[in-house]
Amino acid sequence: MSPDETDLSERVPAVPAVDTFAGPDLPPFGEDQLAYDRNEPPLSQRDGIEIRRARVRGHGITTALKQVSQQQTAGTQARDRVSAEAERTAMIDRHPHVVTVLGWSRQPWPWYAMEFLDAGSLAERGDELDVTHRLWAAYALADAVAHAHDRGVGHYDITPENVRFVPTPDGTWDAPKLIDWAGSPEGGVRRHDARSITPKYASPEMRSPADRDRIGVDSDVYQLGVVIYELLTGRLPERGDGRPDQPSRLADVPAAVDEPLRGALARDPRNRLYLRPFRDALRSAFLDAAEGDDGVSRGAARSTANTGSSAGPGESRTSVEAEDRSREAATGTAGERVAESVEPEPVVCPECGHRSASLRPGDICPECKRGYVDSVESDTVTEETALDPSTDPNAWPMYRGGPARSGSTAGTAGPTDGVRTRWHTATDAPVASSPLVVDGTVYVGGDDGSLRALRADTGAEVWRYRTDSRIRSSPAVAGDTVVVGGTDQSVHAVDVDTGEPRWTYDTGFWVLSSPAVADGTVYVGSDDFSVYALDGADGQLLWEFRADGEASASSPAVVDGTVYVACDDGNAYALDANTGAELWRFETDFVIHTTPAVTDGRVYVGSSQNRLYALDAADGSVRWTFDTEGDVHASPAVTDDAVLFGSDDGHVYAADRATGEERWRFPANDWVRSAPTVAGETAYVGSDTGSVYALDVSNGRPRWRHRVGDRVSASPAVADRTVYVGSDTGIHALDSGGT
Numbered sequence: 001m002s003p004d005e006t007d008l009s010e011r012v013p014a015v016p017a018v019d020t021f022a023g024p025d026l027p028p029f030g031e032d033q034l035a036y037d038r039n040e041p042p043l044s045q046r047d048g049i050e051i052r053r054a055r056v057r058g059h060g061i062t063t064a065l066k067q068v069s070q071q072q073t074a075g076t077q078a079r080d081r082v083s084a085e086a087e088r089t090a091m092i093d094r095h096p097h098v099v100t101v102l103g104w105s106r107q108p109w110p111w112y113a114m115e116f117l118d119a120g121s122l123a124e125r126g127d128e129l130d131v132t133h134r135l136w137a138a139y140a141l142a143d144a145v146a147h148a149h150d151r152g153v154g155h156y157d158i159t160p161e162n163v164r165f166v167p168t169p170d171g172t173w174d175a176p177k178l179i180d181w182a183g184s185p186e187g188g189v190r191r192h193d194a195r196s197i198t199p200k201y202a203s204p205e206m207r208s209p210a211d212r213d214r215i216g217v218d219s220d221v222y223q224l225g226v227v228i229y230e231l232l233t234g235r236l237p238e239r240g241d242g243r244p245d246q247p248s249r250l251a252d253v254p255a256a257v258d259e260p261l262r263g264a265l266a267r268d269p270r271n272r273l274y275l276r277p278f279r280d281a282l283r284s285a286f287l288d289a290a291e292g293d294d295g296v297s298r299g300a301a302r303s304t305a306n307t308g309s310s311a312g313p314g315e316s317r318t319s320v321e322a323e324d325r326s327r328e329a330a331t332g333t334a335g336e337r338v339a340e341s342v343e344p345e346p347v348v349c350p351e352c353g354h355r356s357a358s359l360r361p362g363d364i365c366p367e368c369k370r371g372y373v374d375s376v377e378s379d380t381v382t383e384e385t386a387l388d389p390s391t392d393p394n395a396w397p398m399y400r401g402g403p404a405r406s407g408s409t410a411g412t413a414g415p416t417d418g419v420r421t422r423w424h425t426a427t428d429a430p431v432a433s434s435p436l437v438v439d440g441t442v443y444v445g446g447d448d449g450s451l452r453a454l455r456a457d458t459g460a461e462v463w464r465y466r467t468d469s470r471i472r473s474s475p476a477v478a479g480d481t482v483v484v485g486g487t488d489q490s491v492h493a494v495d496v497d498t499g500e501p502r503w504t505y506d507t508g509f510w511v512l513s514s515p516a517v518a519d520g521t522v523y524v525g526s527d528d529f530s531v532y533a534l535d536g537a538d539g540q541l542l543w544e545f546r547a548d549g550e551a552s553a554s555s556p557a558v559v560d561g562t563v564y565v566a567c568d569d570g571n572a573y574a575l576d577a578n579t580g581a582e583l584w585r586f587e588t589d590f591v592i593h594t595t596p597a598v599t600d601g602r603v604y605v606g607s608s609q610n611r612l613y614a615l616d617a618a619d620g621s622v623r624w625t626f627d628t629e630g631d632v633h634a635s636p637a638v639t640d641d642a643v644l645f646g647s648d649d650g651h652v653y654a655a656d657r658a659t660g661e662e663r664w665r666f667p668a669n670d671w672v673r674s675a676p677t678v679a680g681e682t683a684y685v686g687s688d689t690g691s692v693y694a695l696d697v698s699n700g701r702p703r704w705r706h707r708v709g710d711r712v713s714a715s716p717a718v719a720d721r722t723v724y725v726g727s728d729t730g731i732h733a734l735d736s737g738g739t
Contacts, residue, residue, distance in 0.1 A: 023100025646672025686712025
């Protein structure tokens with residue numbers, strides 16, 4: 001709920017006080033406490049899901065019970081939809097204009113009970129509302145969606161049928177509430193199954209299979225715009241390349257809503273009005289109409305001020321808004337990082353003895369092409385070297401093993417000839433965060449909003465840091481600090497030993513990107529289209545680079561003073577690590593989800609074009625490409641002579657590192673969005689079947705397969721001959737067990 005929501009009932013008497021229509025707050029209850037007549041037909045029934053009127057025993061409250069149909073054996077899709085809808089609605093954390101979930105469970109079958117909304121739908125009642133009631137409803141719905149987005153939940157099917165009213169006291173307007181938050185269980189607010197949309201309210205990218213990867217939060221803005229446009233004018237906006245007619249020319253509504261609505265209905269999602277200024281413009285238009293103003297909306301000027309950015313694509317920015325910073329708040333100038341110049345110590349290849357100060361531990365030697373640079377020439381071992389997996393077999397300090405994101409380690413091996421579950425720590429929500437291992441401790445995030453530290457030998461919890469969001473970012477350890485991102489829009493830094501907070505940095509939008517830490521600097525992307533460089537000591541902003549699309553699905557790689565990152569705008573970028581200045585960009589015209597792997601002067605990155613690219617790290621030119629039959633979501637792993645990666649076509653591939661020719665493929669029989677991890681001569685990778693595979697790097701033949709859960713989208717970490725991986729059921733440690 002926005003800060004100003006509570007004062008509307010005081011300013012406009014027809015607006016009901018929030019406490020008169022907020023959903024009831026009940027203690028937890030089970031399915032056995034719900035009473036309903038099984039002989040009474042359900043209120044609705046479709047696709048194996050039914051809604052029934054039910055009472056909560058002991059409370060006298062009538063609810064709408066949504067569950068898989070008891071008249072048939074529900075398929076997996078129906079069960080998943082009910083579970084996902086309940087979980088996602090509950091995640092929104094109560095908003096007066098979002099239906100309240102009173103209770104839910106997956107046992108004995110997926111179900112959830114929500115407040116009973118019996119005053120009709122917007123489709124049924126829209127015509128009877130006066131203009132001020134319509135404007136208040138429009139603002140209320142926009143505020144509800146903004147609240148949900150702040151918690152990492154998108155709707156993706158906003159229609160008049162999914163807006164229902166709840167009765168309020170006499171003399172006040174009935175209050176609208178948004179229902180049916182099923183969205184996409186797989187992609188959360190980022191992706192959606194385009195087959196389940198309502199076409200006439202869908203955004204252009206939702207209706208086009210070719211543009212499905214462009215679906216995101218801006219799709220909700222478009223759908224909301226269509227619903228409100230129809231509510232205010234009685235007709236749908238015309239589709240086409242031009243802008244829709246101004247609503248004030250079609251109906252007796254304030255002209256102040258014209259430009260905000262037309263901005264929300266821009267065909268290109270990159271040009272759409274952001275949600276918060278859209279919401280604020282609707283609120284101003286409502287108050288002007290309700291309080292008898294002259295019809296000139298205060299929101300029109302405000303939305304104009306907030307939709308643009310003084311820092312354009314490809315520019316760096318350092319100043320940030322202190323309060324309520326969101327995607328549209330993009331101001332400031334390029335920052336300059338001030339640091340003492342330190343001459344790097346040379347490192348040495350253990351195979352051929354080649355020395356170089358430009359290489360980092362974990363890089364493949366450019367001379368012999370065989371050895372991993374794994375030691376400093378002097379007897380002094382730096383903190384960064386001690387944490388690198390190539391030198392410390394008990395460490396995997398950040399996503400993909402280190403800042404180069406190679407996904408490989410020559411310093412240890414995992415189980416090869418047999419496998420067992422050494423321990424399994426169950427969680428209340430899926431674990432899509434990839435674990436890291438340092439000094440005998442496993443650090444991993446979860447969809448329950450927790451960052452956990454677990455003992456690597458037993459899985460026992462050492463500490464837990466809780467946030468108000470999901471953590472799908474993978475953490476990174478730098479010295480005595482753990483850094484991770486969350487869907488609460490923030491980057492969090494906590495003490496490595498205690499979990500006590502050190503600092504947070506608010507980016508204004510979800511941080512799904514996994515931080516890279518190099519030379520005391522934290523590099524991380526955000527869904528606000530920006531890549532950030534933060535001081536690891538205190539979280540202060542060093543620079544910010546604004547891309548043309550979300551920068552959160554891909555995580556930055558840092559090698560030799562250059563940051564490599566890919567974004568949803570279809571571009572792969574190389575940035576100066578000290579200033580954030582763009583060095584080059586490679587354009588694919590397709591969404592890129594993978595994290596670049598950078599070794600030996602090449603950048604390996606995949607895209608939703610079903611393709612893996614090998615780029616020259618110096619200028620972004622293409623060395624070779626490799627095509628598959630599905631999107632490449634899984635980040636690649638690089639070995640001495642091959643690049644391993646997964647595809648949505650259900651295969652794990654190995655491409656020749658020099659030529660891009662296929663070496664082998666392994667059929668995993670489902671999407672492979674878990675990034676492979678190579679330890680020694682074995683690659684470890686998860687799949688959507690819930691299995692972890694160990695594959696022979698030389699030929700792709702399986703050494704073993706071990707089922708750990710319903711889905712494995714996280715990347716495994718390998719340390720001390722153990723594989724650590726997250727799944728839908730928790731965190732798992734797999735070892736040979738002496739077999």
